[in-house]
Amino acid sequence: MRTTRKAALSGLAIAGAAILLAGCGAAPEEEPAGSGSAAPEPAADFLPCLISDEGGWNDRSFNQSAKEGMDRVAEELGIEAMEMESTSANDYGPNLETLVSNGCSLIISVGFNLAAATVESANANPDVNYAIIDDYADTDFDGDTDAPNIKPLVFNTAEAAYLGGYAAAAWSAQSGVNKVGTFGGGEIPSVKVFMDGFQLGVEKYNEDKGASVGVVGWDTESQKGSFTGGFEANDVARQTAQGILDQGVDVILPVGGPIYTSAAAAIRDGGEDVLLMGVDSDLAVKDPDLADITYVSILKAIDQAVYDATMSASTGEFDVAPYVGTLENEGVALSSFHDFEGQLPEGTLDEIDALKEQIVAGDITVESPNSP
Incomplete structure (x- = not known):
């Protein structure tokens, strides 16, 4: 298990790499670089947190993309984000406990494999906001997310x-x-x-x-x-x-x-x-x-989904409605x-x-x- 605290700018958004095809849905709104617009002011004690699955931050795939989104938030808001890298499934529960004990305001879990541990942690800590990538956190398969404080970030x-x-x-x-x-x-x-x-x-x-x-x-x-x-x-x-x-x-x-x-x-x-x-x-x-x-x-666009969810949470506007990335919204x-x-x-x-x-x-x- 490795723990890092980051505030480094990561810059690649998927929309910039995508083919610019006709008929695209509206992209997430971002201020152009150098526009001079100030980032929203986060709550004084806001601490965003991220936990990887066993693939780790350097997988050049979904974990790394999520980290880039979180790092971008940290840079823009001028805060630190707590990021915990899991090296095996046995790390999921302990890593989540560590994030909660450190006072995380928002915890984002990267990947389907963290669903059960995330549900358990979210139900035990109803005052903490959670999000999970690639899963609805519906571990009992009844069609509903299994904790009221988890936001699914999923992609078609x-x-x-x-x-x-x-x-x-x-x-x-x-x-x-x-x-x-x-x-x-x-x-x-x-x-x-x-x-x-x-x-x-x-x-x-x-x-x-x-x-x-x-x-x-x-x-x-x-x-x-x-x-x-x-x-x-x-x-x-x-x-x-x-x-x-x-x-x-x-x-x-x-x-x-x-x-x-x-x-x-x-x-x-x-x-x-x-x-x-x-x-x-x-x-x-x-x-x-x-x-x-x-x-x-x-x-x-995992990086953008993490960025948007975290920025919303930083200003108290976090909601648990699922985000579904599609071709139309450039997810x-x-x-x-x-x-x-x-x-x-x-x-x-x-x-x-x-x-x-x-x-x-x-x-x-x-x-x-x-x-x-």
Whole structure:
């Protein structure tokens, strides 16, 4: 278990990395840099706090994105935020107890795996505000959040993954391979929702183009596929990635924080002519050593959701209504294709633009059983 107290500016918002497609919903309002507007004055004793799951702050994915949002708040408000990094599931309860004992005003838990511990802590401390990323904190599955002081911060990533799946299929059809793959870390809804959208996007490409691009590693209808069982970049993750590569794919989507490094290692070591896709954050930016094989990333604006919830709590305006990130409100998006943009099949960007407009307008509904 490691504890840090931070007040460092972190600067990447997902909206800045996303493709600027037509028909976008309104982005969260932010003052332009250098506008001179003062940040809201927080309560004198306001202490925002953040707890990671076992992936840690340097996962270049959802934990790191959450930390960047919290660090941004701390910098703008001129305060300290308490951030506790979990190294295993055994840390969740003790870390939450430490945050409460230090007088945290708001505690944000990063990830589905912290749901049970967060519910227990929130019920024991009704005067503390809580938020949780990627879960409704509904541990008894009755349709309601299990404590009245928890705000869910969830994301309909199936929408953005649909665009990513379409783009993956376009690449694979152009190469003549006609096969793409995906695998997940933990077998949980916030992972499977990416895989659902990805497959549905591939199917949309096939429908529109009369193509026959196949998907290895996941089947949306049966909800069965390839998973490592966790989020560690270990031998299991490497073997799982290799199992997908061995089936002849030329685009692979690992869903689960650091497991992307295992997929990248398998691609590099095998001399595979395969492109990698990122999740949560723009992988080509977060891990520039992989920019040459990173095709595109499916983004969640976790940093912005953490920022907005924390700023609201700082002024006493916190509410527990769930936040759901969508393509319309730019809570989810597709990143730039960076160096691969010029290599896309002609018209692909326009096609993705049109698909996004149709999803935002409600003309296309991306139906995933794992969507929030």
